[in-house]
Amino acid sequence: MSNTELAGLADFACTLADAARAVTLPAARLVQEIENKAAGGAFDPVTAADRAAEKSIRALIAAHHPDHGVDGEEFGSTPGAGRFTWSLDPIDGTRAFICGLPGWTTLIALLEEASPVIGLIDAPIVGERYLGDSAGSRLIGSGGTFALRVSGCRSLAEARLATTDPYLFDGADAGAFDRLRRAARVTRYGFDAYAYARLAAGGIDLVAETGLKPHDYHALVPVIRGAGGVVGNWRGDDDLSGGDVLAAATRDLFEAAVVTLARR
C-alpha cells in the first residue's frame, strides 16, 4: 500500500469513528436514562447504540469503498472483492457503557490480507482518539495531535499492569494472572481496550487478558506497535486467535511477563 493510500484510509477510519461517535455519545446519555427508569429485565449489554453505530459505519464503507469487506461484532462478515477488510467493534466495554463510566471505546481496524494495518481506538467520553499504522501512532484530541510513545519500562517490578476484570480468568489462567499481578508494581482494572490505548501513550506498561475476539484485538495491534510496544499471546508468539493477549511497553517486559505467566 502506498503512503498516500494509507493516509487516505487512516483519514477514512477517522470519518468512521466520527460517525460512530454521533450515535454512541447521545446513546450513552440515553442508556443512563433508560437504566434509571427500568424496573428490571434481563441483562443485555448489547445496546441498540452498538447496532446503530455499526450500521452507520457499514453504510459509509459501502458508499466510499464498496470493494472492501466488513466484519463487525454486531452484523457479522460481509466479504469484499479486494484485499481489504474492516474489523469493527462499535462499543467495546459495554459494561462501562451501561454504568456511565468513561472507559468504553469504538474499535476500528483495517485488515490487508487478514493482517491489521490501521488501528483506531476512539474514547468519546474523554475525547481521545488513538490511531496507529506503519507511519506510527498518534493521539488525536481536542488539544491537537501528538505522537504516541510507550514507556521504557523493562521490569515487572516497575510495571503498571492493567486488565479488564480479574474474575474473567478461568482455572490455570487465574493462577497465572495472579502471579503477574503480585510481581507488578501496581494493577488497575476495568478499562477494556482503553488500557491498550494508555499503554501506547506510556501510562500503562503491561496488559494481560484472555477471551478476546478478533474485533476486540485487531485495532489494538497497529496502535501498540506504532507506538513502539510489543503485542502477542501469553506464550510469547504473535498468534492472537486464541484470544489471550499480552501487550507490553518493551520486549524485555513482554518476555518477563511470558515467563511469569508460564511458571508452574
Added chain:
Amino acid sequence: MSNTELAGLADFACTLADAARAVTLPAARLVQEIENKAAGGAFDPVTAADRAAEKSIRALIAAHHPDHGVDGEEFGSTPGAGRFTWSLDPIDGTRAFICGLPGWTTLIALLEEASPVIGLIDAPIVGERYLGDSAGSRLIGSGGTFALRVSGCRSLAEARLATTDPYLFDGADAGAFDRLRRAARVTRYGFDAYAYARLAAGGIDLVAETGLKPHDYHALVPVIRGAGGVVGNWRGDDDLSGGDVLAAATRDLFEAAVVTLARR
C-alpha cells in the same frame, strides 16, 4: 447555616477545586513524562502534585476564611476557631493518576461540627464536578449544571456494583465482597471516589469498600445523600469511622447489600 451562607461556601468549594485543578491537570501530564523516563525507584504514588494542590487550597482558606479549620491528607490538621473545618484529599486515586487514567478526583468537604455539610468530587480529566449539600446535588460540567439523581435500583440482582480493587479486601471482608459481587448484575473496578460520583448520577447502583480514611469519605456523603442515595457502613448504620463504606441508590438496595455482606 443560612441558605445564603451555604451557597457562598458551596461557591467557595468550587473556587478551591479550581485552584486544585490548576495544579493537578498539568501535573497529570508531567507525572506521565517522569514515569516514562524513570529507570526505577521506589513506588510512591503521593506525588508532588498532591502536596502542591493541598498547599494551594490551604492558602485560599487561610485568606478567605481564617477561622475555618483544615484537615488535609497531606499536611494534617489545623484546628479552626469556629464550627467549620475543611476536609481535603487533593488527589484521590493516586494509582489511576500515575497510570494516566481518568478516574482520579479531588475531594473537598466542609464539616460543620464534624458533620459533612458540603461535598465536592472533582474529576478534572473528564471535566466533571459533583457538588452536594442540603440544597441537593448537581453535576457541573462543560455543558452546564444538572441536578443529580440516583437510579431507582432496588434489588441486588439488577445492581451495577463498583469497588476500587477486589484485592484490597482482607479475610472475612474478601468473602463478604465476593458474595456481593456474585449477587450483583455487573461489577466494575478501579474508580475510587469517582464510583460514588457516578452513583449520585445514576450510572452505578452500589459501591462497597473498606479501608477508607475520613478524607476519602467526607466529601462523598453530601453528594450521595443530596442525590437521594443512601450511605453508611457495612453493618447498615451511619458511622463511617471504621473505614467500611456502603453506598446505594435506594434504601432497599442498601439493606439487601447489608444482609448479603453479613451472611455466614
